Amino acid sequence: MTENHNPEIGSGTRTRAIMEAYGLTFKKSLGQNFLTDLNILNKIVTAAEVSDADDVIEIGPGIGALTEQLAKAAHQVVALEIDERLIPVLGETLADYHNITVLHGDILATDLSALIAEHFDGQHPVKIVANLPYYITTPIVLHLLDEEADFASITVMMQKEVAERLTAHPGTKDYGSLTVGVAYSTDSEIAFTVPKTVFVPSPKVDSAIVSMKKKAANAYQPKNEVNFKRLVRGSFMHKRKSLWNNLLGFYGKDENIKSKLTLALKAAEIEPGIRAERLTVGDFVRLSDCLEDQGLSPK
Numbered sequence: 001m002t003e004n005h006n007p008e009i010g011s012g013t014r015t016r017a018i019m020e021a022y023g024l025t026f027k028k029s030l031g032q033n034f035l036t037d038l039n040i041l042n043k044i045v046t047a048a049e050v051s052d053a054d055d056v057i058e059i060g061p062g063i064g065a066l067t068e069q070l071a072k073a074a075h076q077v078v079a080l081e082i083d084e085r086l087i088p089v090l091g092e093t094l095a096d097y098h099n100i101t102v103l104h105g106d107i108l109a110t111d112l113s114a115l116i117a118e119h120f121d122g123q124h125p126v127k128i129v130a131n132l133p134y135y136i137t138t139p140i141v142l143h144l145l146d147e148e149a150d151f152a153s154i155t156v157m158m159q160k161e162v163a164e165r166l167t168a169h170p171g172t173k174d175y176g177s178l179t180v181g182v183a184y185s186t187d188s189e190i191a192f193t194v195p196k197t198v199f200v201p202s203p204k205v206d207s208a209i210v211s212m213k214k215k216a217a218n219a220y221q222p223k224n225e226v227n228f229k230r231l232v233r234g235s236f237m238h239k240r241k242s243l244w245n246n247l248l249g250f251y252g253k254d255e256n257i258k259s260k261l262t263l264a265l266k267a268a269e270i271e272p273g274i275r276a277e278r279l280t281v282g283d284f285v286r287l288s289d290c291l292e293d294q295g296l297s298p299k
């Protein structure tokens with residue numbers, strides 16, 4: 001596919017040469033920590049299970065280190081970069097690959113369904129792969145999970161601490177509304193951790209690759225998805241309070257509401273004195289449905 005005789009973009013020497021040749025500086029405000037380790041780059045492609053049967057969306061290609069490895073493995077790659085300075089650079093560093101489209105844009109303002117319909121043929125599963133900009137890791141993950149877009153998986157690098165929150169088990173300190181949101185629509189796990197030393201410049205924190213595989217669309221079907229999501233957020237509002245006290249906070253405290261809440265909790269077989277961190281996604285779905293049966297809506 002390529003006649004490129006340069007060392008690969010993800011090697012330290014080539015990265016330095018590209019940065020120098022284009023007079024580029026790293027923009028800290030855009031989370032620009034570029035990967036300079038070919039072994040890690042290839043491990044990401046392997047963890048994402050990308051093959052030539054797949055199309056890939058990459059968020060934040062930088063100067064193209066991961067994009068190049070993805071293009072070698074995938075059918076088509078669309079890479080979306082917010083930093084305008086890098087668009088012409090990517091045009092040159094990736095010139096030898098004919099299965100890459102570089103787009104200038106902000107992932108948080110991008111309609112993924114439209115992007116997929118416009119750039120892919122619909123014949124290949126779409127996988128999202130990225131070394132994420134850490135300043136907006138959580139908004140990006142929430143944006144991807146909120147999208148109705150038809151993609152198969154998300155495999156992304158993030159701060160290790162956030163990775164631990166996303167993949168936490170019920171009853172642990174890292175378990176929260178973000179964990180429940182991820183577990184609602186995906187099966188997630190930490191694929192591997194990554195030391196600070198493989199980036200330029202080195203970030204202050206260690207990193208991890210999280211793999212999130214979309215669950216079947218009907219894995220959980222709450223009666224009212226909007227209210228289910230509000231219930232999850234509200235239940236973790238004050239993490240040290242009991243579920244009961246958090247529920248009173250956003251359903252209301254009058255006696256009529258209290259008795260309906262009691263009936264809903266009883267029907268869902270959930271102890272009011274429990275803390276939200278002990279509830280699984282299935283528990284939240286059951287409770288949400290029982291609250292609907294009582295005609296209760298969060299305020």
Ligand code: SAM
Pocket residue numbers: 030031032033034035036059060061062063064065066067080081082083105106107108130131132133134136
């Ligand atoms: N993929 C490259 C690598 O692994 O070396 C660069 C990763 S760097 C951690 C994050 C990249 O995301 C940067 O290139 C940055 O400019 C880009 N970026 C930051 N915010 C973005 C946004 N909202 N939408 C798209 N790209 C963004």
